[in-house]
Amino acid sequence: xxxxxxxxxxxxxxxxxxxxxxxxxxxxxxxxxxxxxxxxxxxxxxxxxxxxxxxxxxxxxxxxxxxxxxxxxxxxxxxxxxxxxxxxxxxxxxxxxxxxxxxxxxxxxxxx
Amino acid sequence: xxxxxxxxxxxxxxxxxxxxxxxxxxxxxxxxxxxxxxxxxxxxxxxxxxxxxxxxxxxxxxxxxxxxxxxxxxxxxxxxxxxxxxxxxxxxxxxxxxxxxxxxxxxxxxxxx
Numbered sequence: 001x002x003x004x005x006x007x008x009x010x011x012x013x014x015x016x017x018x019x020x021x022x023x024x025x026x027x028x029x030x031x032x033x034x035x036x037x038x039x040x041x042x043x044x045x046x047x048x049x050x051x052x053x054x055x056x057x058x059x060x061x062x063x064x065x066x067x068x069x070x071x072x073x074x075x076x077x078x079x080x081x082x083x084x085x086x087x088x089x090x091x092x093x094x095x096x097x098x099x100x101x102x103x104x105x106x107x108x109x110x111x112x
Numbered sequence: 113x114x115x116x117x118x119x120x121x122x123x124x125x126x127x128x129x130x131x132x133x134x135x136x137x138x139x140x141x142x143x144x145x146x147x148x149x150x151x152x153x154x155x156x157x158x159x160x161x162x163x164x165x166x167x168x169x170x171x172x173x174x175x176x177x178x179x180x181x182x183x184x185x186x187x188x189x190x191x192x193x194x195x196x197x198x199x200x201x202x203x204x205x206x207x208x209x210x211x212x213x214x215x216x217x218x219x220x221x222x223x224x225x
Contacts, residue, residue, distance in 0.1 A: 041218060043155075
């Protein structure tokens with residue numbers, strides 16, 4: 001079956017880089033996503049990567065995809081207090097209807 | 113602003129009561145989804161719809177029913193609420209193309225006492 005796993009908690013110092021890791025199971029996933037959830041809010045799409053790419057960079061965000069190991073990571077450069085949130089990794093279920101399978105979420109805490 | 117609107121935002125129910133959560137989207141998306149979010153468990157799919165008049169079961173459908181009579185609306189019903197249904201419920205919508213993922217509503221926090 002499909003499953004997405006990620007660590008539950010990460011603490012970093014302001015200004016450092018954050019790396020959030022995720023593993024997924026469906027090798028047929030065409031897209032993989034990172035969502036951000038701030039307290040009391042819904043999920044906001046942060047970035048996505050197509051399965052034929054190894055890396056995608058978008059300002060402070062870098063997504064790395066290792067298809068062989070089914071490993072996805074999100075790197076946030078120069079982490080700020082405003083980056084404190086829960087980050088969800090998601091894969092699209094290849095069985096159809098664009099169903100997304102989410103990980104449990106990684107809570108990122110940024111401290112001075 | 114275009115997006116997904118959920119009502120209500122908060123609700124407290126007594127065990128055995130019923131209620132309906134409403135989700136409305138104005139992006140002409142074909143697909144709509146209901147998820148529940150519980151601590152440490154991420155988001156779990158309850159039901160989804162691939163078009164007006166169609167619904168399907170997701171990962172955790174028991175105790176819930178849904179309807180999609182109009183393309184823009186997706187209703188989630190609890191016929192007899194149980195404490196195990198205390199959760200935050202999110203509605204999402206998405207188009208046929210997948211590169212942009214979903215658009216989420218802001219959630220409904222439901223407490224069943």
